[in-house]
Amino acid sequence: EAAEKGGYEHFMIKEIYEQPRAIRETMSSRLAKDDSHIILDELKWTKQEMAAIKKIVVVACGTAYNAGLVGKYYLESLSRIPVEVDVASEFRYRSPLVDENTLAIVVSQSGETLDTLAALKEAKRLGAKTLAITNVVGSSISREADQVIYTWAGPEIAVASTKAYTTQLVLMSMLAIYIAGLRDTISAERSRELISGLRNLPAQLHEILEDVESIKTFAQKYGFNEDVFFIGRSLDYAVALEGALKLKEISYIHAEAYAAGELKHGTLALIIEGVPVIALATQHDVYEKTLSNIKEVKARDAIVIGIAQQGDEQIKKYVDHTIFIPQADKFLAPILAVLPLQLLAYYAAVTRGCDVDKPRNLAKSVTVE
Ligand code: AGP
Numbered sequence: 001e002a003a004e005k006g007g008y009e010h011f012m013i014k015e016i017y018e019q020p021r022a023i024r025e026t027m028s029s030r031l032a033k034d035d036s037h038i039i040l041d042e043l044k045w046t047k048q049e050m051a052a053i054k055k056i057v058v059v060a061c062g063t064a065y066n067a068g069l070v071g072k073y074y075l076e077s078l079s080r081i082p083v084e085v086d087v088a089s090e091f092r093y094r095s096p097l098v099d100e101n102t103l104a105i106v107v108s109q110s111g112e113t114l115d116t117l118a119a120l121k122e123a124k125r126l127g128a129k130t131l132a133i134t135n136v137v138g139s140s141i142s143r144e145a146d147q148v149i150y151t152w153a154g155p156e157i158a159v160a161s162t163k164a165y166t167t168q169l170v171l172m173s174m175l176a177i178y179i180a181g182l183r184d185t186i187s188a189e190r191s192r193e194l195i196s197g198l199r200n201l202p203a204q205l206h207e208i209l210e211d212v213e214s215i216k217t218f219a220q221k222y223g224f225n226e227d228v229f230f231i232g233r234s235l236d237y238a239v240a241l242e243g244a245l246k247l248k249e250i251s252y253i254h255a256e257a258y259a260a261g262e263l264k265h266g267t268l269a270l271i272i273e274g275v276p277v278i279a280l281a282t283q284h285d286v287y288e289k290t291l292s293n294i295k296e297v298k299a300r301d302a303i304v305i306g307i308a309q310q311g312d313e314q315i316k317k318y319v320d321h322t323i324f325i326p327q328a329d330k331f332l333a334p335i336l337a338v339l340p341l342q343l344l345a346y347y348a349a350v351t352r353g354c355d356v357d358k359p360r361n362l363a364k365s366v367t368v369e
Pocket of ligand 1: 061062063064107108109110111112113116159160161162246249364365366
């Protein structure tokens with residue numbers, strides 16, 4: 001096992017560090033050389049078939065569900081098709097409105113999650129076109145779906161999913177550009193902008209991984225708090241959900257993610273002196289609104305750690321610490337912003353002496369209901 005860990009203490013940290021390479025694999029041979037379009041030769045949709053799609057449902061569990069929330073944003077914005085995201089264990093018990101004009105996308109690292117597989121079967125039974133996004137070739141989900149695209153992240157051993165999430169986000173963004181291309185809902189300029197942004201990601205992830213000392217220090221300092229809140233708006237909210245899940249599952253710290261604007265509808269009552277709040281502020285279009293939410297928690301004496309894009313000098317005035325991510329398009333910022341959150345969770349779990357790779361009560365692949 002030590003050999004498999006390649007010198008790292010845990011599989012999770014090894015997999016965190018593998019992300020630049022994993023993402024490169026996800027993108028390899030799928031980006032046109034001149035950045036003009038996405039190549040997904042696996043997909044056999046015609047323009048007419050895509051034009052007939054009236055709705056997309058994304059169904060998944062856990063981290064894959066969180067990736068689906070980001071995917072919704074990509075798909076709706078670029079292809080202008082309404083998207084619903086459902087937890088797989090809920091989907092099939094609510095008689096979903098799915099028909100032959102629906103595209104059902106199931107997301108699963110392992111391709112073996114029972115609820116996701118059952119949801120896929122249900123979508124098929126109702127006549128939907130089905131697509132699986134998975135990491136495991138030949139898995140049950142890849143065999144059941146009409147079409148499949150692989151994340152090519154390499155084996156993920158740690159129970160806590162890291163590189164599967166970031167590669168799912170990369171693939172989701174490529175899929176959204178691809179579908180938008182088929183439906184003529186994306187300009188050549190926007191497509192090129194996003195594709196060149198995707199190309200920068202591996203180097204940008206590397207940059208974050210080169211300096212993890214401050215993240216380690218925060219984790220050691222706040223690793224013994226019992227509650228942590230994650231806040232953000234828009235795509236930052238989706239990333240906040242993943243950050244909270246990661247912290248809960250491996251460090252057993254109670255963590256909750258909130259859409260920052262929702263705080264004052266109840267949760268603000270829990271924000272008291274010394275409570276750590278991780279505030280994501282990477283989305284320029286909602287930046288000022290997020291700042292005002294940060295001020296709200298700061299006014300209650302929370303300890304605020306801001307996650308912001310490099311060059312954001314303003315945020316420093318309102319938070320206790322800032323972790324910067326390299327500058328990126330708002331669509332791609334989540335792929336960078338999640339990295340400090342994965343690292344925070346990892347170092348908090350190590351600080352607390354938890355069994356990082358095999359957290360209590362959890363299995364890597366949930367093949368029971
Ligand atoms: C993530 O850290 C989890 N351990 C878990 O939520 C996982 O993402 C979920 O069980 C789904 O697994 P899958 O992607 O293999 O379907």
